Amino acid sequence: MRTFDKKTLYKNAHIIDPAQGIDAIGALLVEGDTISAIGSSITVDRDTEIIDLKGYLLTPGWIDIHSHVFDTVGDFCLPADVVGVHSGITTVADAGTSGLLTFNAFRETVVKPSKTRVYALLDPSLLYIATSDFIAHRLGFATSPKNQDMERAAAVIEENRDIVVGFKVRPTLKSGASSSPVMDTALPLAEKYDLPIMVHLGRFPADEVLPTEVLLKLLRPGDIITHAYQPRHGLYDAEGNLLPAAKTAIDRGVFLDVGHSGNDFSFKTARSGLAQGILPDTISTDLNCFNIDIIGSLALTMTKFMALGLSLTQVIERVTINPAKALRKTDEIGSLKPGLTADFTLAEQVDETAQLQDGNGGTLSVSQILKVRGVCRAGKFSWIDQMPFDEEMEPEAVLANSQ
Numbered sequence: 001m002r003t004f005d006k007k008t009l010y011k012n013a014h015i016i017d018p019a020q021g022i023d024a025i026g027a028l029l030v031e032g033d034t035i036s037a038i039g040s041s042i043t044v045d046r047d048t049e050i051i052d053l054k055g056y057l058l059t060p061g062w063i064d065i066h067s068h069v070f071d072t073v074g075d076f077c078l079p080a081d082v083v084g085v086h087s088g089i090t091t092v093a094d095a096g097t098s099g100l101l102t103f104n105a106f107r108e109t110v111v112k113p114s115k116t117r118v119y120a121l122l123d124p125s126l127l128y129i130a131t132s133d134f135i136a137h138r139l140g141f142a143t144s145p146k147n148q149d150m151e152r153a154a155a156v157i158e159e160n161r162d163i164v165v166g167f168k169v170r171p172t173l174k175s176g177a178s179s180s181p182v183m184d185t186a187l188p189l190a191e192k193y194d195l196p197i198m199v200h201l202g203r204f205p206a207d208e209v210l211p212t213e214v215l216l217k218l219l220r221p222g223d224i225i226t227h228a229y230q231p232r233h234g235l236y237d238a239e240g241n242l243l244p245a246a247k248t249a250i251d252r253g254v255f256l257d258v259g260h261s262g263n264d265f266s267f268k269t270a271r272s273g274l275a276q277g278i279l280p281d282t283i284s285t286d287l288n289c290f291n292i293d294i295i296g297s298l299a300l301t302m303t304k305f306m307a308l309g310l311s312l313t314q315v316i317e318r319v320t321i322n323p324a325k326a327l328r329k330t331d332e333i334g335s336l337k338p339g340l341t342a343d344f345t346l347a348e349q350v351d352e353t354a355q356l357q358d359g360n361g362g363t364l365s366v367s368q369i370l371k372v373r374g375v376c377r378a379g380k381f382s383w384i385d386q387m388p389f390d391e392e393m394e395p396e397a398v399l400a401n402s403q
C-alpha cells in the first residue's frame with residue numbers, strides 16, 4: 001500500500017525540532033500522512049514532489065494546550081480549525097468546555113469534523129457550559145456537589161480514551177465550603193486513569209475558588225497550572241516574589257502553562273517570574289470569542305515571550321515537545337521523528353515593530369514578529385497567507401475573562 005502514497009520533499013528549510021536536538025538547514029520527506037525521513041539531504045526518486053522552503057522555519061506542528069473550541073454549544077468558543085490549522089496549529093486541547101453530558105456532542109460536532117487534531121481536557125462535572133455570561137457559575141452548577149457523578153465520569157473517560165488527555169478543573173466551591181466538588185472528582189479519576197489535571201488559577205465573577213496555596217498542595221507531578229503569570233491571584237505575592245507553595249509545587253514537577261487569556265496574564269508578572277527563573281513549560285493562548293483582540297494567535301504569544309527574553313528554540317520547544325509531554329502524547333505529536341504523523345508548522349521571523357498588549361494595561365514593544373506561513377496536518381500541506389484574526393487586532397484592550 002505504501003508504494004502508492006504521495007511523496008513530498010520539503011527542502012532547504014531551517015528545521016528546528018527541540019525533541020531531536022535539530023537546529024539546521026535540512027529536508028523532510030513525507031509519504032502519505034507520515035514523516036519518512038529527516039536530514040541534511042535526502043535522496044528521492046523522480047515521482048517525489050519537491051517544495052523549496054528556503055528562508056522558512058519548519059518545526060513540529062504547534063500544539064495549543066489551552067483553547068476553547070466547543071463552538072457548537074454556548075457562545076464562548078471558537079471553531080477548532082480557526083484556532084487550529086488556519087492559524088498554523090496542528091493540535092489543540094479544549095480546556096474544559098466539555099463536560100460529561102455534552103461529551104458526545106463534543107466528539108461528534110467538534111473532534112470528528114475538524115481537520116485539526118482535537119483533544120479534550122475534560123471538565124469531569126456532569127454539566128459545564130461555557131457562555132459569555134458565565135451561566136455555569138451564575139446558576140450555581142459549577143460549585144454544586146450534585147453536578148458530580150464519579151461513575152458516570154469514569155464511563156465517559158473509558159469510552160473516549162483516544163481524545164480525553166486529562167482534566168481541566170476550575171477549583172470552584174460554595175462560599176464557606178472547605179473543598180471544591182469538581183476537584184474532589186478529578187483527583188481520584190486522575191489517579192485511576194493516570195491523567196494530568198490542568199487547574200485554572202484566578203477568580204470567577206460569581207464563584208469562590210480554593211485558595212491558591214491550598215490548591216497547589218493538591219497538585220501532583222505532571223499536573224498543569226494554567227495562567228501561570230496571573231497578576232492578581234497567582235503564584236506570586238504582592239511584591240512579585242514566587243510563593244513558597246508555588247516553588248514546592250514546581251520542584252515537585254508541576255508544569256506551568258501560560259494560558260494567556262484576556263486578563264489572566266501580565267507582562268509585569270511574566271517579567272518578574274522570568275527574572276526569578278520561573279519559565280513556562282508550555283505556551284498556550286486560552287483563545288475564545290472574547291479575547292481575540294488581545295491574543296491574536298499562538299504565534300503572537302510566542303513573539304511576546306521572545307521579546308521577554310526566551311530564545312526562538314525555547315518558544316518552539318514550549319509549543320511542540322513540551323505540550324506533547326504535558327499531554328503524555330510524545331508517541332504521537334511534538335516532534336518530526338520518522339514514523340510520526342506528518343504535522344508541521346511553517347513560520348518566519350519578520351523584522352517589524354509593534355506594540356503588543358497583555359490584557360491588563362501592559363504593553364510591550366517588539367521589533368521581530370513570528371509569523372505563520374504554512375501548515376501541514378497529516379501530510380496535507382497548505383500555505384497560510386492570512387491568519388484568521390490579523391484584521392481584528394485592535395490597539396485598545398478589551399477586558400475579557402477566561403473559563
Ligand SMILES: [Zn+2]
Pocket residue numbers: 066067068095286402403
Ligand atoms: Zn480557558
